[in-house]
Amino acid sequence: MFDVLFIGSGQGAWNGAIPMSQAGLKVAVVEAGLFGGVCSNRGCNAKITLDKPVELVRNIEQLQGRGFDSVPAINWPDLMAHKHEVIGRLAASNEQKLVKAGVQVIKGHAILTAANTVTVGDTEYTAEKIVLVLGQLPHQLDIPGQAYLHDSTDFMALTQMPQQITIIGAGYVGMEFASIANAAGAKVNVVLRGHQPLHEFYQPYVDRLVVDLRERGVKFFYDQQVESVTETDAGLLLRGANQFALESDYIVDATGREPHLTDSGLENLAIATNQNGIEVDDHLQTNVPGIYATGDVVDKTQPKITPVAAFESQYLAQLFTGQTTAPIDYPSIATTVFTSPRISQVGISPTIAAQSPDQYTVETFEYAADWFHQVQNETTGSLTLVFDQDHILVGAVEFSNEAVDTINGLLEIIELRLTHDQVQRFIYTFPSTQHSYFRKV
Numbered sequence: 001m002f003d004v005l006f007i008g009s010g011q012g013a014w015n016g017a018i019p020m021s022q023a024g025l026k027v028a029v030v031e032a033g034l035f036g037g038v039c040s041n042r043g044c045n046a047k048i049t050l051d052k053p054v055e056l057v058r059n060i061e062q063l064q065g066r067g068f069d070s071v072p073a074i075n076w077p078d079l080m081a082h083k084h085e086v087i088g089r090l091a092a093s094n095e096q097k098l099v100k101a102g103v104q105v106i107k108g109h110a111i112l113t114a115a116n117t118v119t120v121g122d123t124e125y126t127a128e129k130i131v132l133v134l135g136q137l138p139h140q141l142d143i144p145g146q147a148y149l150h151d152s153t154d155f156m157a158l159t160q161m162p163q164q165i166t167i168i169g170a171g172y173v174g175m176e177f178a179s180i181a182n183a184a185g186a187k188v189n190v191v192l193r194g195h196q197p198l199h200e201f202y203q204p205y206v207d208r209l210v211v212d213l214r215e216r217g218v219k220f221f222y223d224q225q226v227e228s229v230t231e232t233d234a235g236l237l238l239r240g241a242n243q244f245a246l247e248s249d250y251i252v253d254a255t256g257r258e259p260h261l262t263d264s265g266l267e268n269l270a271i272a273t274n275q276n277g278i279e280v281d282d283h284l285q286t287n288v289p290g291i292y293a294t295g296d297v298v299d300k301t302q303p304k305i306t307p308v309a310a311f312e313s314q315y316l317a318q319l320f321t322g323q324t325t326a327p328i329d330y331p332s333i334a335t336t337v338f339t340s341p342r343i344s345q346v347g348i349s350p351t352i353a354a355q356s357p358d359q360y361t362v363e364t365f366e367y368a369a370d371w372f373h374q375v376q377n378e379t380t381g382s383l384t385l386v387f388d389q390d391h392i393l394v395g396a397v398e399f400s401n402e403a404v405d406t407i408n409g410l411l412e413i414i415e416l417r418l419t420h421d422q423v424q425r426f427i428y429t430f431p432s433t434q435h436s437y438f439r440k441v
């Protein structure tokens with residue numbers, strides 16, 4: 001009998017499985033697909049590999065006539081080969097990390113069959129605790145011609161960049177892929193059901209991102225109800241309500257992801273679920289004692305992103321090895337949309353702050369007016385900081401090429417509630433964004 005058995009090997013599993021095993025627990029991880037799950041094999045890592053040249057081209061574009069007189073074209077087939085080279089190795093190395101840490105890896109599809117019991121093929125395994133790390137699956141539009149639509153995994157394996165690409169949905173995946181495909185030379189259409197892309201992000205910066213993408217040729221079609229896709233001589237024809245029609249060569253369904261609740265036997269133990277995922281208590285335990293859940297499959301208000309899955313997994317390691325009995329206590333969580341420029345944010349949003357002016361003050365710094373950003377001719381960037389009544393930084397959002405570094409840097413100040421005097425003790429490298437802006441905190 002195992003002490004702990006994980007179903008799924010993604011970020012919500014291995015980050016906890018390894019320290020649990022190192023602490024002496026007998027741990028197993030069952031995986032039906034690639035070890036490391038979505039992020040490692042067909043999510044974050046693949047996406048950022050395809051985005052790297054986009055980021056570089058963006059920086060060179062900004063310096064046209066200021067040191068550069070041409071913009072290099074992205075060679076998509078070469079880039080894709082590079083992506084396969086980098087990402088193709090990860091599953092085996094993820095598996096080896098588990099093996100080296102003494103975790104038993106089990107390959108196959110696990111089904112919960114009874115309390116403390118899981119079957120994989122013909123073999124039955126028992127465990128004192130079982131952790132469900134089942135992830136999410138792409139939502140698929142239920143329309144005629146759905147078979148012509150592609151998901152994020154297909155896009156990130158494209159051998160040639162299509163000339164005309166249509167993306168349905170303007171969330172993380174839709175906007176990141178629009179940014180990449182545009183930079184790689186495709187004519188890009190983004191079709192939205194509403195009129196608010198990236199609704200979880202600070203909208204004034206989303207508006208700037210849309211303006212920027214539009215100037216680079218991306219077309220946005222708002223308030224569209226897509227109805228069908230048919231094949232034509234010219235390619236694919238997307239039709240919607242009110243005679244909406246759009247021709248393209250390739251269509252991505254980026255209409256979201258849904259918790260993976262089927263096929264794993266959750267119903268055999270009557271594990272409580274809803275459309276947002278598996279219901280858990282404040283110790284990540286489901287309604288069935290001894291069965292826990294982490295990562296994207298969990299019904300939660302926190303963003304369904306890798307660092308949150310990893311944090312939950314590490315929390316279970318502490319819980320199961322007796323280092324804590326406390327409920328999970330999520331810290332401030334930084335989120336980023338990896339468009340070019342990026343939007344990165346953490347803590348109280350300026351939108352929420354503006355609704356309570358007696359509690360918060362908001363300061364915005366436009367990078368166009370800053371000499372250090374003029375160096376790279378970055379004219380659209382901006383940083384907005386939110387302070388509470390004690391002038392402690394409680395939120396930050398940035399729109400810029402370097403937004404990830406800025407917001408990750410400010411995270412410590414926010415999470416540790418550092419005062420102005422404490423921040424003044426940091427001597428940052430000059431020139432840097434940190435020197436210019438963090439010392440204003």
Ligand SMILES: Cc1cc2nc3c(=O)[nH]c(=O)nc-3n(C[C@H](O)[C@H](O)[C@H](O)COP(=O)(O)OP(=O)(O)OC[C@H]3O[C@@H](n4cnc5c(N)ncnc54)[C@H](O)[C@@H]3O)c2cc1C
Nearest residue numbers: 008010011012032037038039043044110135295296305306
């Ligand atoms: C295109 C894309 C880009 C993304 N980019 C980012 C990013 O830049 N930054 C970020 O933080 N997040 C990003 N994410 C989100 C991130 O990938 C997820 O938050 C993360 O992968 C969640 O990890 P997880 O362990 O919960 O589940 P997953 O990684 O989904 O792993 C679940 C695993 O469980 C396995 N499994 C399921 N059922 C069974 C079963 N019954 N038996 C055996 N195995 C089973 C599956 O095969 C899968 O490998 C991105 C996601 C996508 C789709």
Ligand SMILES: NC(=O)c1ccc[n+]([C@@H]2O[C@H](COP(=O)([O-])OP(=O)(O)OC[C@H]3O[C@@H](n4cnc5c(N)ncnc54)[C@H](O)[C@@H]3O)[C@@H](O)[C@H]2O)c1
Nearest residue numbers: 169170171172173174193254255256257304305336337338
């Ligand atoms: N940078 C990152 O951290 C990152 C990147 C990619 C994905 N992710 C994670 O992956 C998950 C999925 O991302 P996503 O972008 O697929 O989902 P999402 O929920 O962010 O966006 C889905 C989009 O599709 C639209 N939509 C839904 N139904 C539609 C319909 N019928 N017609 C037209 N539009 C429709 C929504 O309005 C929304 O704009 C999220 O949990 C996210 O956290 C994170």
